[in-house]
Structure formats: structure tokens, C-alpha cells
Amino acid sequence: MTTDMNSVLQGARPPSSTSRLSRRSWLRRMLGRREVILLILNIAFIVVVSQLTPYFLYAPNGFANFRVMFVGMAMETIVLAPMVLLLVGGMFDLSVDGVVNMTGVLTGVLLVQGVPIPIAIVSGFLAASAVGFVNGFAVTKLKMNPLMTTLGTWWIAQGIALGAAQGIPPHTFPQAFKSLGQGDPFGITMPIWYAILLLPLAIWVLARTRFGYHIYATGGNREAARLHGVKVDRVTIVSFVLVALAAGLAGMVYAARLNSAGPQTVNGLNLRVIAGAVIGGCSLGGGEGTIWGGLLGLLFMTMLTNASIVLGVSPYWQICILGIVLLLAVGADALAKRRVASG
Amino acid sequence: MASSFAPDVSPPEYSLEPLLSLKGVSKFYGALRALSQIDFTIQPGEIQALVGDNGAGKSTLVKIISGAHTADEGEIFFKGKPVTIRSPEDSIALGIATVYQDLALVGTRDVAHNLFIGREPTRWGMVDRGKMVAEAHALIDLLNVDIPSVDAQVGKLSGGQRQAIAIGRAVHEGRSILLLDEPTAALGVKESHQMLSLIETLRDKQKAIVIVSHNLLHVFRIADRITVLRGGQLVGSRRKTDTTADEIIRLITGADLL
Numbered sequence: 001m002t003t004d005m006n007s008v009l010q011g012a013r014p015p016s017s018t019s020r021l022s023r024r025s026w027l028r029r030m031l032g033r034r035e036v037i038l039l040i041l042n043i044a045f046i047v048v049v050s051q052l053t054p055y056f057l058y059a060p061n062g063f064a065n066f067r068v069m070f071v072g073m074a075m076e077t078i079v080l081a082p083m084v085l086l087l088v089g090g091m092f093d094l095s096v097d098g099v100v101n102m103t104g105v106l107t108g109v110l111l112v113q114g115v116p117i118p119i120a121i122v123s124g125f126l127a128a129s130a131v132g133f134v135n136g137f138a139v140t141k142l143k144m145n146p147l148m149t150t151l152g153t154w155w156i157a158q159g160i161a162l163g164a165a166q167g168i169p170p171h172t173f174p175q176a177f178k179s180l181g182q183g184d185p186f187g188i189t190m191p192i193w194y195a196i197l198l199l200p201l202a203i204w205v206l207a208r209t210r211f212g213y214h215i216y217a218t219g220g221n222r223e224a225a226r227l228h229g230v231k232v233d234r235v236t237i238v239s240f241v242l243v244a245l246a247a248g249l250a251g252m253v254y255a256a257r258l259n260s261a262g263p264q265t266v267n268g269l270n271l272r273v274i275a276g277a278v279i280g281g282c283s284l285g286g287g288e289g290t291i292w293g294g295l296l297g298l299l300f301m302t303m304l305t306n307a308s309i310v311l312g313v314s315p316y317w318q319i320c321i322l323g324i325v326l327l328l329a330v331g332a333d334a335l336a337k338r339r340v341a342s343g
Numbered sequence: 344m345a346s347s348f349a350p351d352v353s354p355p356e357y358s359l360e361p362l363l364s365l366k367g368v369s370k371f372y373g374a375l376r377a378l379s380q381i382d383f384t385i386q387p388g389e390i391q392a393l394v395g396d397n398g399a400g401k402s403t404l405v406k407i408i409s410g411a412h413t414a415d416e417g418e419i420f421f422k423g424k425p426v427t428i429r430s431p432e433d434s435i436a437l438g439i440a441t442v443y444q445d446l447a448l449v450g451t452r453d454v455a456h457n458l459f460i461g462r463e464p465t466r467w468g469m470v471d472r473g474k475m476v477a478e479a480h481a482l483i484d485l486l487n488v489d490i491p492s493v494d495a496q497v498g499k500l501s502g503g504q505r506q507a508i509a510i511g512r513a514v515h516e517g518r519s520i521l522l523l524d525e526p527t528a529a530l531g532v533k534e535s536h537q538m539l540s541l542i543e544t545l546r547d548k549q550k551a552i553v554i555v556s557h558n559l560l561h562v563f564r565i566a567d568r569i570t571v572l573r574g575g576q577l578v579g580s581r582r583k584t585d586t587t588a589d590e591i592i593r594l595i596t597g598a599d600l601l
């Protein structure tokens with residue numbers, strides 16, 4: 001502000017040329033942003049597919065297909081929000097599916113044994129956050145590889161889920177617990193509520209708070225962040241615990257919705273969420289990405305799958321298409337990086 | 344010929360207590376002894392140059408003071424009181440700011456954030472972006488460097504611009520000591536001289552500046568005292584007025600070139 005003022009007063013540079021330049025670069029920057037590209041892509045996708053078939057958007061009754069699709073996606077955004085924080089912070093977590101299933105089964109077992117609902121829920125969160133803490137501790141303090149560490153804890157959590165269920169998934173839960181997944185206050189179903197509450201919170205944390213700034217710094221250059229006094233290990237451990245807590249919440253909400261906690265309720269959610277985030281601009285190297293981007297990436301993947309079903313594409317091709325989209329996103333990223341040749 | 348120089352420090356005419364002193368500090372990287380039994384002092388108000396050949400241990404010494412590495416042996420005193428520097432936070436808390444040889448910038452973040460990493464100003468629990476940008480502008484004006492915009496991604500700037508940002512950060516942060524590890528290495532001739540002028544303007548009775556440089560011209564221009572490391576040992580520390588470039592070169596190489 002003061003610099004602008006000075007240059008105007010001194011008449012050193014004609015201010016109009018600089019502002020026109022910055023306006024043009026602003027436009028270019030907007031169009032260069034992954035979020036903007038994805039938003040346009042998503043809208044174009046809806047327009048094109050709804051021309052091909054009415055069943056995608058509004059037939060046969062209202063927006064039924066879209067509504068079902070959004071509820072499914074809302075469940076995944078519970079995990080997406082903290083997963084973006086973790087990815088931006090330069091880390092990676094494969095244990096989510098295991099934690100979702102483990103928490104669902106453990107909470108379910110406690111409930112059918114008559115444990116009060118709040119205690120069952122708190123126990124579920126404790127079990128989930130324990131896995132998150134182990135992930136974070138191993139990766140930071142013991143300098144273990146995040147990929148292998150979380151693969152290990154995934155198997156452990158999945159094993160606990162299978163063992164605790166003992167072949168018969170706990171089912172038939174108290175009404176109050178079921179309403180955590182099946183309720184619809186103000187006509188909006190619970191999964192959508194969780195998304196409405198968690199996504200803005202995650203956006204705020206990542207974009208506005210000091211913790212968010214430290215996540216970006218840690219993911220961008222961990223050693224530099226450490227040298228400037230950022231508590232990088234704490235950033236990583238907290239992020240892992242947040243992912244695990246969200247996975248725990250998802251596990252309980254699935255159990256509540258299905259009125260049954262199968263040890264293999266989710267299978268592949270973890271990778272879908274990560275793929276959505278990466279399509280949305282989270283770089284696996286860390287330091288880049290936004291919740292908005294992740295959300296739009298996940299939406300694109302969800303719509304692609306849904307449209308494939310509505311259009312009658314064979315399930316084999318559906319998964320091929322997803323793979324191709326992911327490769328294109330990662331390839332575009334690598335190309336952009338090489339062109340910039342950042343150091 | 345291979346005469347070993349006894350640590351030969353000019354008698355301090357300084358009446359002031361040292362700002363920082365290291366006593367018998369050693370650092371090992373595995374079996375490699377990067378620093379051995381260093382006695383090193385930083386006086387308030389001085390600009391001290393740290394010179395020595397590649398691998399002499401200059402950056403290691405800087406990193407021990409900045410908390411990036413911890414000393415394996417020895418003691419550190421700040422204003423006469425023993426202190427432990429185990430992490431960058433400890434050093435920053437003493438008012439020590441460091442420009443590392445590799446600059447330690449986050450390339451994916453913009454200029455404004457890089458100037459404030461680790462001490463982002465907050466308001467109502469949120470980062471005060473407006474304040475950060477205003478202070479970033481003020482700093483860039485002070486440094487008189489050509490940075491396209493405080494929103495520019497640091498990874499896309501030139502080496503000189505990046506160096507200016509790293510130094511701007513340290514200038515803003517350093518309340519007691521500024522450690523500059525080769526601050527002019529990436530700069531052109533004109534920019535180097537601007538940077539040296541800037542460092543001279545930062546001379547302050549309360550603060551001290553330690554500058555690592557291979558350029559003896561620069562060293563003789565701005566330093567009050569020149570300290571030489573060779574093979575991990577402190578082989579001499581001279582007031583500029585008491586020495587010559589020839590003597591410093593002899594100390595650096597350990598050989599009589601004349």
C-alpha cells in the first residue's frame with residue numbers, strides 16, 4: 001500500500017500499466033488454478049452427461065440419483081478433510097480403511113454388550129486416535145517410512161476388526177446411536193451434516209490458522225520449517241491423529257446407518273479419497289493443495305463413477321476410467337512442475 | 344612448515360561482556376570430526392567474519408549456534424550465562440537469527456509467508472495476512488531489492504531474490520545476533536555491494552553480526568574482526584586493523600605462500 005503510494009507520488013512509474021499487468025496475471029493465475037479448472041470441468045461434465053441421459057440428473061424422480069451420490073460422497077468427505085491436511089503436510093496414510101472398520105466393529109461390540117452410547121463412542125475415538133498417534137510417532141520420532149508404516153497399521157487395524165467381529169458383525173444398535181447415521185434434522189441427512197460442519201472447519205484451519213500455515217511450510221520444506229522454529233513433528237502427529245479420528249467417526253456413522261458393523265464395511269475408501277485429493281491438486285510431495293480442490297477432485301471421481309453406472313458402462317471399464325483420470329492428473333502435475341523447474 | 348597455529352586470539356580490547364561465547368565445542372558427524380575444541384566469542388556491536396576453506400567447519404559452527412545441530416562437547420554462554428541450544432527454537436528465543444547457506448526457504452510458499460514462517464502474526468486466532476503483507480512490503484523497501492510481488496511463489500524467484508528474502512527474514516527476526524552463511528554467494532557484483540551496504544547499516548551497538556564469506560574483499564570491507572577455521576579448528580581471530588590479507592590467507596591455507 002505504502003509502496004504504491006510512493007510510486008504514485010513520485011510519478012516514478014505510470015501506475016496504470018502495472019495494474020493492468022497485475023490484472024492480466026490475476027486472470028491467468030485464476031485459470032491456472034486447479035480448483036478453477038476442476039470447477040469448470042465438473043460443470044461441463046454435468047451438462048454433457050445430462051444431455052446423454054436424463055437419469056443422471058433428474059429422472060425418474062426429482063434429483064434422486066444426485067442425492068444418493070452426494071450422501072455417499074459426504075461420507076467420504078469426512079475423511080477427505082483431514083487427509084488433505086496430512087497430504088499438504090507432506091505425509092501419507094494408508095491405514096484409513098482399517099481404522100474405519102476397526103472403530104465400527106469395536107464401537108458396535110461395546111454397544112451390543114450394553115455399554116452406554118457415550119462411552120462406546122469415546123472408546124471408538126480412543127482406539128482410532130491410538131492408531132493415528134502410532135502412525136505419527138513412528139514416522140516422525142522413529143523416522144519410519146510413512147507408506148510402509150501405515151500399510152502395517154492398516155493390516156493391524158483390519159485384523160482387530162476381523163478378530164473383534166468373530167465372524168458375526170455386531171448389529172441391531174440402540175435407536176439413539178442409529179440416529180447418528182440415519183437421522184435427518186431439518187430434512188438433511190446426517191452424513192451431509194457432518195460434511196457441512198467438517199469441511200468449512202478444515203478450510204478455515206488450513207487456509208487461515210497458524211497451524212494451517214505450518215502445515216504448508218512443513219510439507220513444502222520440512223527442514224526449512226524446522227529451522228525457523230516450526231514444530232514439524234507435532235504438525236505431522238496431530239495431522240495423523242485427525243485423519244484417524246475422522247476415520248473413526250466415519251466407521252461409527254457407517255455402523256449407525258447400516259445398523260450393523262461389518263469388519264469390511266469399507267474397502268478402497270482410503271485410496272479413493274487420496275486419489276480425489278491428488279486430482280484436486282494436492283501434491284504427494286507436500287506443500288500444495290486445498291480442501292476446495294480435494295472436494296472438487298472427489299466430486300469429479302464420484303460423478304465419473306456414477307455416470308458410468310447410469311450410462312451402463314461395464315464395471316471393469318469404470319475402474320479403468322478412474323485410473324486413467326488419476327494418471328492424467330498426476331501427469332499434468334509432473335508436466336507443470338518440470339516446466340517451472342522449481343528449486 | 345606444517346607449523347600448527349596455536350589458537351591465537353588477539354587480546355580483547357573489548358570492555359564489554361561477550362554476547363555469546365563457545366567454550367571447547369566439538370561436533371562429530373559419525374567418525375568425522377567437523378569441529379574440535381572451538382573457543383569462539385561474539386562481541387556486541389561487532390561484525391565478525393568467519394573464513395576458511397571448503398569443509399573447514401564454518402557452516403557447522405553456524406548451525407551449532409543456530410540450533411540446527413547440537414554440539415557433542417563444550418559449553419555455550421549467552422551474556423555470561425550458560426545456555427543450552429538444542430533446537431532452532433532455543434536459538435531463536437535468544438534473539439539469534441540465521442541465514443543458512445541453502446537459505447532454508449519454502450519454495451511452494453509466497454514471499455510474505457517466507458518472511459514470517461514460524462512467527463506468523465495472528466489476530467482472533469487467525470493469521471493476520473494483512474499485517475504480514477504490510478510488514479513484508481516494509482522489509483522489501485528497507486532491503487531495496489527487486490521482488491516482483493509479496494504474493495510471488497519463492498520457488499520461482501531468482502537466486503539473488505531468494506537470498507534477499509532469507510536475509511530480510513533474519514534482519515526482521517534477529518534481536519541479538521545475525522548469523523549470515525555466505526549471504527552474497529548468489530548475488531551479482533552490484534547486488535553484493537548493496538547487500539554489504541545493507542549489512543553495514545545494520546551495525547548496532549547491541550547486536551552482533553557474524554558473516555561467513557569466501558570473498559576476502561568483502562570481508563575486509565565490512566568486518567571488524569576476522570576469525571579463521573581450518574580443518575575444524577579455530578586457528579586465529581584478528582582485528583581487521585591488526586592483520587593483512589596475506590596473514591589471513593596463510594591462516595586459511597596453513598601454508599606459507601610468500
Ligand SMILES: Nc1ncnc2c1ncn2[C@@H]1O[C@H](COP(=O)(O)OP(=O)(O)OP(=O)(O)O)[C@@H](O)[C@H]1O
Nearest residue numbers: 372375377395396397398399400401402403404444
Ligand atoms: N550433515 C552432515 N553430515 C555429515 N558430514 C557433514 C555434514 N555437514 C557437514 N559435514 C562435513 O563436515 C565438514 C565441515 O563442513 P561445513 O559444511 O561446516 O564446512 P564449511 O566450512 O561450511 O564449507 P563450505 O565453505 O564448503 O560451505 C565437511 O567435511 C563436511 O563434509
Ligand SMILES: [Mg+2]
Nearest residue numbers: 401402403444
Ligand atoms: Mg558452508
